[in-house]
Amino acid sequence: MADTALQLGIVGAYMVVALAVGVVAYRLTDRSAEDYYLASRTLGTVVLLFTTFATLLSAFTFFGGPNLAFAAGPEWILVMGLMDGIIFAVLWYVLGYKQWLVGKRHGYVTLGEMLGDRFGSTPLRVLVAGVSLVWLFPYVMLQQKGAGQAIVGLTEGAVPFWVGAGGITLFMIVYVAASGMRGVAWTDTLQGLFMLSLVWVAVAWILAAVGGAGEATAALAETNPEFLALGGGLYSPQWMLSTAISIAFGVTMFPQINQRFFAAESKTVLKRTFALWPVLVLLLFVPAFMLGAWAAGLGVTVPEGSNVVPALLAQYTPTWFAALVIAGAMAAMMSSSDSMLLSGSSYLTRDVYRPLKRVFGEGETAAEDAREALVARIGVVAFATLSFVASLYTPGTLVQIGDTAFSGFAQLTVPVALALYWQGTTRYGMYAGIGGAQVFYVFHVFPVVETLAGVVGASVALPTAYAGWTPGIVGILLGLVLTVGVSLVTSTAPEEKPAVYRVDGVDAD
Numbered sequence: 001m002a003d004t005a006l007q008l009g010i011v012g013a014y015m016v017v018a019l020a021v022g023v024v025a026y027r028l029t030d031r032s033a034e035d036y037y038l039a040s041r042t043l044g045t046v047v048l049l050f051t052t053f054a055t056l057l058s059a060f061t062f063f064g065g066p067n068l069a070f071a072a073g074p075e076w077i078l079v080m081g082l083m084d085g086i087i088f089a090v091l092w093y094v095l096g097y098k099q100w101l102v103g104k105r106h107g108y109v110t111l112g113e114m115l116g117d118r119f120g121s122t123p124l125r126v127l128v129a130g131v132s133l134v135w136l137f138p139y140v141m142l143q144q145k146g147a148g149q150a151i152v153g154l155t156e157g158a159v160p161f162w163v164g165a166g167g168i169t170l171f172m173i174v175y176v177a178a179s180g181m182r183g184v185a186w187t188d189t190l191q192g193l194f195m196l197s198l199v200w201v202a203v204a205w206i207l208a209a210v211g212g213a214g215e216a217t218a219a220l221a222e223t224n225p226e227f228l229a230l231g232g233g234l235y236s237p238q239w240m241l242s243t244a245i246s247i248a249f250g251v252t253m254f255p256q257i258n259q260r261f262f263a264a265e266s267k268t269v270l271k272r273t274f275a276l277w278p279v280l281v282l283l284l285f286v287p288a289f290m291l292g293a294w295a296a297g298l299g300v301t302v303p304e305g306s307n308v309v310p311a312l313l314a315q316y317t318p319t320w321f322a323a324l325v326i327a328g329a330m331a332a333m334m335s336s337s338d339s340m341l342l343s344g345s346s347y348l349t350r351d352v353y354r355p356l357k358r359v360f361g362e363g364e365t366a367a368e369d370a371r372e373a374l375v376a377r378i379g380v381v382a383f384a385t386l387s388f389v390a391s392l393y394t395p396g397t398l399v400q401i402g403d404t405a406f407s408g409f410a411q412l413t414v415p416v417a418l419a420l421y422w423q424g425t426t427r428y429g430m431y432a433g434i435g436g437a438q439v440f441y442v443f444h445v446f447p448v449v450e451t452l453a454g455v456v457g458a459s460v461a462l463p464t465a466y467a468g469w470t471p472g473i474v475g476i477l478l479g480l481v482l483t484v485g486v487s488l489v490t491s492t493a494p495e496e497k498p499a500v501y502r503v504d505g506v507d508a509d
Helices: 002-030 032-041 045-056 058-071 076-106 111-118 122-154 161-178 181-210 213-222 237-253 256-263 267-295 308-316 319-359 366-393 400-412 413-422 425-444 448-455 471-489
Strands: none
Touching: 002 076, 002 161, 002 181, 002 237, 002 319, 002 366, 032 181, 032 237, 032 366, 045 181, 045 256, 045 267, 045 319, 058 076, 058 122, 058 267, 058 308, 058 319, 076 111, 076 237, 076 267, 076 413, 111 122, 111 256, 111 319, 111 413, 122 161, 122 319, 122 366, 122 400, 161 319, 181 267, 181 308, 181 319, 213 267, 237 413, 237 471, 256 319, 256 425, 267 308, 267 366, 267 471, 308 319, 319 366, 366 413, 400 471, 413 425, 413 471, 425 471
């Protein structure tokens, strides 16, 4: 009981510190949408790097990835650490930099605003926001599921799953309503530094306890020799490339990441940040995933419904240190979730609610602005609550949930890239590329075809892989073909503005 109280006390203290930072940020935040959602586009190199970093430090990173390394080997590092870090850094330069240029010039806050203005299409704006909110739902749910499992593992079941997940959900709702991007970015920086330091201390502590990295790796080679063979079992080249590309493309379209492309203070800040990104990714993913792999060789027993990292820490480190690491991991989950809820509220209010207001002839009065703010907060509460309820009943591992969301977002990347760089892209090409890729992917992820076939007594099953490549990758290619093909056979509508993304030589430098 004393250990449980200590563990929960450490977690609670960390949450209080995070909330205090958020309150300070709230006092310094003005009430404009640009400041609330983008911190008035003033983020510097360190803050932008670490807020992007911490926003991605989710339950997938700290629990799902090590769990997979524990079950199938450490080659997951190549997927997340090397390929994903490099691919995303390239996309950050190719897409993020161009988004920053046009966003600063035209005052865009969301991806939907940027595309809707370029193509003169409110339906396209709503479509992009709707797709983003649909795929954001399972990823928010992943954080809540991870938080609940972390509390269960930390307290050895003394605190049930629903209490842990529910408590974190309530905290996130309060924090997002009070803070805004400035508070989120500040706490993200603290959380990222804190978690990165703790992971390396955990590695040093555990390796010292077992006799060093050589001993831990030798134990792994003895119990699971296949884990040290590149490309064996689960890790086929097609699967590894499919997963790395889907994750990198998906991350680029995550609302909470994509909006950070608009928030940099200058082009110098943006360039420094994406150059440092692969280094920071490796500094986290290598130790985190190796902990999972080494745990397999050390014979760590993971209770059903729990995760390998808490079990490993409980066996080799003191209670207070295990609590610190789990507190840091939960802070990482909260840094992902609060950013998701903030970005989700901006998509809901600016890309769905605002267009609906115009349909009904409502203006931009002070009363309407206040109502919009209320809608944003109601949306945050409803979104967080529904995802929490779903986390209680949804089967599947953290890796499965995360991969589903990553690939869903990844279907947006190619149409958006074409819109930014090819003036021949048309409104109908965007509809076809986004809509077609999403329908293809949804039919593979959810048993829609099988259900419809069953109604009429038929038996139909879609393939789960195409010559080893996942449906997510095939969907990306389909989006490319549809966007280009339909754009070539359709005319530019009078409302479209192909030149709106044009950047002169000075700006592009």
